[in-house]
Amino acid sequence: MTPPDFDFPGRGVERPAVRYDKQGELTDSERVERAMQAFARDTTRTVATYLESCIRCGHCAEACHFYVASHDPQYTPIWKLQPFRRLYKKKKITAQELRDWQELIYDSCTLCGRCTLACPMGIDIAGLVTRARHAMFAAGLVPHELHAVAERAEREGSPLGATPKVLKERIEWLADEHEVEIALDRPQADILITLSSIEIMKYPASLVALAKILNRMGASWTIRSDGYEATNFGLLSGNSDWQREMSLRMIQAAIVCKAETLVLPECGHAYSALRWQGANMYGRPLPFRVLHISEFLAEAVRAGKLPLTRLAGSITFHDPCQISRRGGATSAPREVLAALGADLREMPSAGDANWCCGGGGGVVTVHRADDHRHRAFELKMAQIDATGAEHLATSCSNCRLTFDDGQAHFQWSKQMESLLELVADHLAPRAA
Amino acid sequence: MDLLQFARGPGLAISVAVFVIGLAWRLYRIFRHPAPRDFSAPRRSPSWPGGLRAVFSKMLPPGGVKIRGAQMLNAYGYHIGLALVVFTFAPHIAFVQRYTGLHWRPLPDPVAFIATAVAILGLLMALMYRLTDGVQRLLSSFDDYFSWFVTLLPLLTGMALIERPYYPVPSIAPALPTVPVLLAIHLLSLELLLIWLPFGKLAHAALVFVSRWRTGIDFARKGAAV
Numbered sequence: 001m002t003p004p005d006f007d008f009p010g011r012g013v014e015r016p017a018v019r020y021d022k023q024g025e026l027t028d029s030e031r032v033e034r035a036m037q038a039f040a041r042d043t044t045r046t047v048a049t050y051l052e053s054c055i056r057c058g059h060c061a062e063a064c065h066f067y068v069a070s071h072d073p074q075y076t077p078i079w080k081l082q083p084f085r086r087l088y089k090k091k092k093i094t095a096q097e098l099r100d101w102q103e104l105i106y107d108s109c110t111l112c113g114r115c116t117l118a119c120p121m122g123i124d125i126a127g128l129v130t131r132a133r134h135a136m137f138a139a140g141l142v143p144h145e146l147h148a149v150a151e152r153a154e155r156e157g158s159p160l161g162a163t164p165k166v167l168k169e170r171i172e173w174l175a176d177e178h179e180v181e182i183a184l185d186r187p188q189a190d191i192l193i194t195l196s197s198i199e200i201m202k203y204p205a206s207l208v209a210l211a212k213i214l215n216r217m218g219a220s221w222t223i224r225s226d227g228y229e230a231t232n233f234g235l236l237s238g239n240s241d242w243q244r245e246m247s248l249r250m251i252q253a254a255i256v257c258k259a260e261t262l263v264l265p266e267c268g269h270a271y272s273a274l275r276w277q278g279a280n281m282y283g284r285p286l287p288f289r290v291l292h293i294s295e296f297l298a299e300a301v302r303a304g305k306l307p308l309t310r311l312a313g314s315i316t317f318h319d320p321c322q323i324s325r326r327g328g329a330t331s332a333p334r335e336v337l338a339a340l341g342a343d344l345r346e347m348p349s350a351g352d353a354n355w356c357c358g359g360g361g362g363v364v365t366v367h368r369a370d371d372h373r374h375r376a377f378e379l380k381m382a383q384i385d386a387t388g389a390e391h392l393a394t395s396c397s398n399c400r401l402t403f404d405d406g407q408a409h410f411q412w413s414k415q416m417e418s419l420l421e422l423v424a425d426h427l428a429p430r431a432a
Numbered sequence: 433m434d435l436l437q438f439a440r441g442p443g444l445a446i447s448v449a450v451f452v453i454g455l456a457w458r459l460y461r462i463f464r465h466p467a468p469r470d471f472s473a474p475r476r477s478p479s480w481p482g483g484l485r486a487v488f489s490k491m492l493p494p495g496g497v498k499i500r501g502a503q504m505l506n507a508y509g510y511h512i513g514l515a516l517v518v519f520t521f522a523p524h525i526a527f528v529q530r531y532t533g534l535h536w537r538p539l540p541d542p543v544a545f546i547a548t549a550v551a552i553l554g555l556l557m558a559l560m561y562r563l564t565d566g567v568q569r570l571l572s573s574f575d576d577y578f579s580w581f582v583t584l585l586p587l588l589t590g591m592a593l594i595e596r597p598y599y600p601v602p603s604i605a606p607a608l609p610t611v612p613v614l615l616a617i618h619l620l621s622l623e624l625l626l627i628w629l630p631f632g633k634l635a636h637a638a639l640v641f642v643s644r645w646r647t648g649i650d651f652a653r654k655g656a657a658v
Contacts, residue, residue: 056576079571327656328654
């Protein structure tokens with residue numbers, strides 16, 4: 001039995017601009033049918049609770065950087081779910097509605113979850129958008145660039161072409177260039193290090209930093225060419241099978257080398273994908289711990305395994321949404337910065353309520369979203385400028401990439417740095 | 433059977449039955465869906481205290497996030513006003529006692545009168561926001577406007593009934609008003625609210641606990657903020 005349709009959306013309201021990509025040669029009815037089936041599969045008790053509970057108060061709007069940057073009501077987070085609320089209620093939707101909503105589901109949601117903080121009903125809107133992406137992927141309605149990198153990750157094992165061969169070559173080059181031993185494919189190790197392809201291809205100094213720190217700690221560690229890529233575009237694009245496959249590679253590699261701890265790289269959604277969803281993809285609890293690199297560093301600092309020198313000057317820290325707000329690891333980077341003796345100048349609403357950089361959730365890959373993303377980035381710049389801090393650090397390479405893009409776009413004076421690299425640069429000299 | 437007899441008898445019985453069965457149906461719509469087990473290693477365990485915390489902490493404005501201050505203040509106003517008038521006005525307690533035997537000490541009449549005024553003004557402001565605020569206007573549907581109407585109606589019909597002091601309570605069964613049909617209309621407006629509540633957004637009176645609890649325990653598991 002389905003209830004009468006009392007919640008048809010407001011009439012006379014401007015619909016989102018028509019701008020969409022598509023995959024496959026499906027008919028409209030096939031796309032709708034696939035979206036319906038995917039969304040029905042995803043409708044758990046939690047999803048149903050959320051879709052039943054919205055009171056349309058609109059408080060989530062003020063929490064969304066894409067709304068605040070535009071003041072366009074269509075960017076109200078819960079509105080991004082409108083067709084999917086109708087799917088849940090077994091109401092008819094059209095392929096055109098799905099196409100119209102592509103921009104709202106992909107281009108203008110970073111899955112940052114700030115709206116969840118604002119929702120008086122506690123609805124996890126970002127979690128619902130993730131489900132909506134599954135439906136959009138099934139319907140073949142994913143932005144072209146995001147689909148392309150996700151498909152490449154599935155085909156080559158890495159979204160940016162950091163194949164095992166490229167990884168080996170990079171490691172050989174970096175080890176030689178920096179005179180540091182980078183452990184690769186050791187048959188057994190206590191710690192399995194995983195990487196983000198953004199680090200491998202754009203910020204390779206991160207690999208050197210990792211090696212310096214782990215070697216200094218005397219840790220038993222390795223990178224494995226059969227499971228190194230933590231970036232998970234299956235999650236971002238909305239393909240659960242690809243997400244599972246990427247996660248299982250790392251899980252199997254950790255099991256093969258009998259790792260006790262799997263350390264995730266400076267990558268936000270990699271943390272969501274493996275720390276919080278990995279075991280569910282595996283179907284049972286993981287036989288090893290999963291830590292973000294900032295948590296690993298904080299543990300090492302706490303255990304006295306990481307003597308550091310003082311970081312000169314003031315610094316502010318940008319919290320990656322998936323690690324802090326949605327991941328629960330907000331304190332870890334601050335412990336590390338405290339160990340560095342840093343003059344930490346927190347941004348307004350730092351920590352759990354931090355503004356997103358605007359590039360998460362795959363948005364940075366979608367070029368048609370650049371204008372809106374840059375406007376949202378202005379919020380971030382204002383937050384950072386307000387601190388007056390000399391340095392700026394984060395623990396997510398995707399955030400770093402977004403900041404580099406924003407810096408170039410606005411010719412901004414601030415340069416984003418990596419927390420991991422800062423630690424490596426401030427390792428105390430060995431006692432004689 | 434006159435209108436008042438109907439409102440006090442079959443009308444009330446039917447509306448309460450619809451309310452109870454409808455709310456059970458609404459909750460069944462949620463709980464019939466699967467709840468997959470979460471195999472991730474919890475950061476905090478047990479997570480149920482997080483659910484409890486979220487139920488209460490979400491009553492307060494969120495920290496660190498800009499709020500729609502006037503709208504939020506207004507919402508506090510009419511929610512508190514409604515609660516006061518429903519649960520502390522002497523005739524309402526007498527009504528509950530007549531059917532259930534339960535009773536508690538009422539508050540003086542002026543409290544209920546002020547609460548009613550606050551609730552009515554608050555609801556009028558809420559409608560103004562819904563019609564003028566771009567975000568709320570976009571989100572709004574028939575449910576929002578009809579729910580607003582059925583919430584306001586018992587307040588207005590109740591105001592029309594006030595004709596003498598009700599507190600201190602002289603006897604537990606107050607005398608009929610001068611115009612009994614006004615009491616019948618007031619009761620019928622309440623019955624309309626009860627009948628509609630399970631099927632529209634007013635069900636948030638119950639769903640708020642389910643939704644906050646769910647997020648609270650899920651996020652407590654991760655150590656994440658709600």
